[in-house]
Amino acid sequence: MTRLDTARIRVARQRIDPAFLDTPLYRCEALERDLGCAVSIKLETANPVRSFKARGTEVVASALADSRASAVVCASAGNLGQALAWSGRGRGLDVTVVASRFAPAAKLDRIRALDARLELVDGDIETARDRAAAIARHDGIRLVEDSLDLETCEGAATIGLELVDAVPAFDAVLIALGGGALATGVGHVLKECAPGVEVICVQPLGAPAMTRSWHQRRVISTDSTDTIADGVAGRFPIPAVLNDLLLVADDAVLVQEASIIAGMRMLFERAGLIVEPSAALGVAAILEDPDRFAGRHVVTVVCGSNVDAASYRRWIGAES
């Protein structure tokens, strides 16, 4: 049994602003000739924060507002911070976001623009997590811990509810794996409501901690990360999240940076979608192992589109 409960996920869904729900889910045939399988896109980028993260922060912030809390803090690679800033602002919460100074400038700018207090740390997301926890202790305010806090998993899990309602059914779902909220949330609902669907997590070779942990069934940390997929570049898997992931994931695979870029280019050229590197992991996984998916119907969750314009131009404009 995971820490999640489908009935509670359905209740959580009612707390989420409709702008983040019932996102597009559609066959993208223009990708299929190159990928050799049927591909459907679940698009989580056409909303005010351009990622799926607000599904979770809406649940967090509405509960905080109910309890008359006035402030909240989180660490973020950039997307959770935007989402918490958006959800908190609408409910009168003071939001503090701690992020790495190496996070994409576009993400940091948007966090500031959404009226959050942004504190930058010199390290990576793990340094930011430590600092956010210190702020929460010092100020006596709620710390939102992505993937550990059930609201973040339940929010992500509402994507799963929308997938299982979809007709026609599909054979596999490809999910970007970072801290694990998206994978455990969507995976929980699929395993309960559509157990025949293969749940495949995808992580960059340059940030493999959770994938290695899943394969070895124990927490494996790494000393560093090296990937353009900034949204999934953690080093310290959370034990409780790994436990859940072991229950709901059928596989966890690692992909190369070149495949991530090829995936972004393909989503640009064939699907007309701007995606951030983390959101191209699913396509990258198909590119690296086409035989596995040949003839099947695969859903890939396009989880975010927050890119620095200059980096993105380079990724899609580079000579092939």
Next chain:
Amino acid sequence: MTRLDTARIRVARQRIDPAFLDTPLYRCEALERDLGCAVSIKLETANPVRSFKARGTEVVASALADSRASAVVCASAGNLGQALAWSGRGRGLDVTVVASRFAPAAKLDRIRALDARLELVDGDIETARDRAAAIARHDGIRLVEDSLDLETCEGAATIGLELVDAVPAFDAVLIALGGGALATGVGHVLKECAPGVEVICVQPLGAPAMTRSWHQRRVISTDSTDTIADGVAGRFPIPAVLNDLLLVADDAVLVQEASIIAGMRMLFERAGLIVEPSAALGVAAILEDPDRFAGRHVVTVVCGSNVDAASYRRWIGAES
């Protein structure tokens, strides 16, 4: 009274595949600092044909299937053809699309990929219209005439139904103006259900026939067009459509090519959206007349994203 009827539009909506309905509608604050007004996006690109046109072709094709028709033909700048090919394929219809050989290659490729018979003409969309009509007469099959045929307007009008259901309300809607189906359809519903909303049509200076016709209240044709906005580059306005447009549009404005490109760049950089030139007309209109929109809440319908990748890279400056 326009040729449209809101009750009939509601019935038409039931014939449309859900993949094309309830498209994202969301505030895009990242655009607002540059544009000086509140901006919401109605996104019609996250579907199997990457434009709003399938709302209309679903209505057409389902009626044809009901009547046991076996074939249909249309002229298209590229998006209607894709949509009709998609809608017809699912209902066993033989679809013929006539297009200009100068249409974007991506649009032509997608029409072919959707199993339609594609016939190219040497002229522009008006030449294609003549040829499609000749095919229909010769083969005795249904000719779908965009904007003239009520189903195409009713399909587009379902966007209006979704806009008037939106909360909070908005002050103005910016609609790309080509043949007029989108403008008359959405305009009809707004004028009937939300008469306080200003309906503003936007056309390129390089393809101004319908806008000039609207201002002079009679059909004005042009000898040629010169715009990158291939989706709205007609020369011969249809009298019945102009009559409807005179009843529902509050204004029709023309924008320069440079503003269209600036709009595409802004939607790329700020909103993370790939759009075709016609879909940037609304943003272009705000850029050219910011005082008109200052402090107001404006919806822009992002009506399509079918671009040639090479052209798009050039427009957003990917080589630089």
